[in-house]
């Protein structure tokens with residue numbers, strides 16, 4: 001059985017403890033992932049600390065070149081890593097699956113390499129000149145989730161190293177192997193200590209985020225863990241970028257052509273089996289269009305091949321883990337028990353954590369499947385009578401990551417979009433993130449933004465040089 005290891009200061013580091021990782025589609029063993037100890041966390045942070053001053057002293061151009069080399073490594077190893085993602089995480093190779101995740105990882109590496117954040121004159125008169133420089137923070141702790149394990153790790157790693165920080169990354173305990181392999185490959189083109197890993201569950205995440213030598217925390221995960229990380233950061237005062245998932249509402253405006261929007265709505269809700277932070281998790285449809293929208297989504301759902309993602313014909317895979325599988329099943333069972341209409345599509349294999357694609361009708365605000373983040377392939381479709389009521393429904397929860405408005409007329413949609421409380425409101429698309437466009441949550445979905453120039457600023461601190469003339 002293959003044993004995987006952490007990377008610290010450019011070396012492969014063994015741990016005495018391991019956990020076996022299984023394919024969520026087949027139950028097959030993938031190998032042994034390391035479990036770090038708290039002293040391993042200290043060693044990884046020390047390695048990152050040791051490497052940081054020299055890395056920060058390299059020129060901007062050298063760091064850009066290094067990030068370009070990382071993009072090349074990702075491209076060259078795309079198929080190997082995509083297959084590992086499919087076996088470990090479950091998303092299929094095809095469609096918006098693991099090959100797509102690798103393409104996105106390459107794109108989110110190339111774009112920060114191309115961006116510039118030069119010093120900015122913020123004030124000047126006859127007597128003084130004040131220039132704002134962006135300097136690295138130091139050592140970044142990156143805590144990654146299991147839904148898009150490589151892409152989200154890249155979101156955390158690349159801006160950090162591009163701006164002169166060094167990184168200690170902890171992948172999710174559900175999906176460590178593909179991420180550790182990616183880091184092993186990337187480290188062939190980075191100086192020792194710039195990118196290090198530790199592995200394990202929340203205990204190791206807590207040891208990392210509370211370490212006194214951490215200068216910045218990047219976190220994507222649950223709200224509960226986000227709150228723990230804020231508490232942990234009182235030990236190091238590290239600023240945090242917190243991306244805490246959401247419960248995104250989509251509103252279809254009255255009279256919208258259902259066939260024109262069905263595919264966008266479908267993938268908006270079922271991308272990665274719904275295990276995506278900015279997926280449509282509540283769909284609000286005017287009562288006059290309800291049947292047309294449900295029919296259009298049902299037609300698409302029943303055509304989707306479900307199964308092991310290593311088979312290139314499959315477009316829908318399993319849930320990633322038992323915790324998530326049980327959670328989605330429980331929310332659907334609750335809806336069923338409360339008289340909702342459960343519409344299930346697809347033939348589900350006997351092995352693994354597969355669930356049918358599920359549309360849930362005759363459901364209202366206040367029911368658990370609407371109010372709790374399902375993070376899975378079960379979409380509640382709620383009828384509304386007036387737009388004011390739909391907007392109030394969309395805004396009534398604490399979550400505020402994304403939202404979307406769907407309409408034949410984008411101008412009309414815009415008038416509704418500005419009323420929605422979310423970090424991004426999409427029109428006639430959902431979850432359409434882009435490496436140049438800042439992305440982050442409002443309300444309980446977190447704070448801080450990733451991507452683009454704003455994302456680069458978030459891994460730096462301002463330093464003003466003020467000259468008397």
Ligand code: TXE
Nearest residue numbers: 144145171172201202205206221222225228244245277375
């Ligand atoms: O998340 P956790 P889980 C949501 C989704 C899901 C729920 C629970 O609704 O059902 O969260 O998933 C690390 N200090 N999202 O339990 O625990 C952990 O090891 C530091 C939405 O997997 O938040 C992992 O690496 N780190 C989300 C990471 O935090 C800690 C993606 C995320 O795990 C820690 C994933 C601690 N005290 C789940 N405890 C999104 N925003 O897309 C755990 N971790």
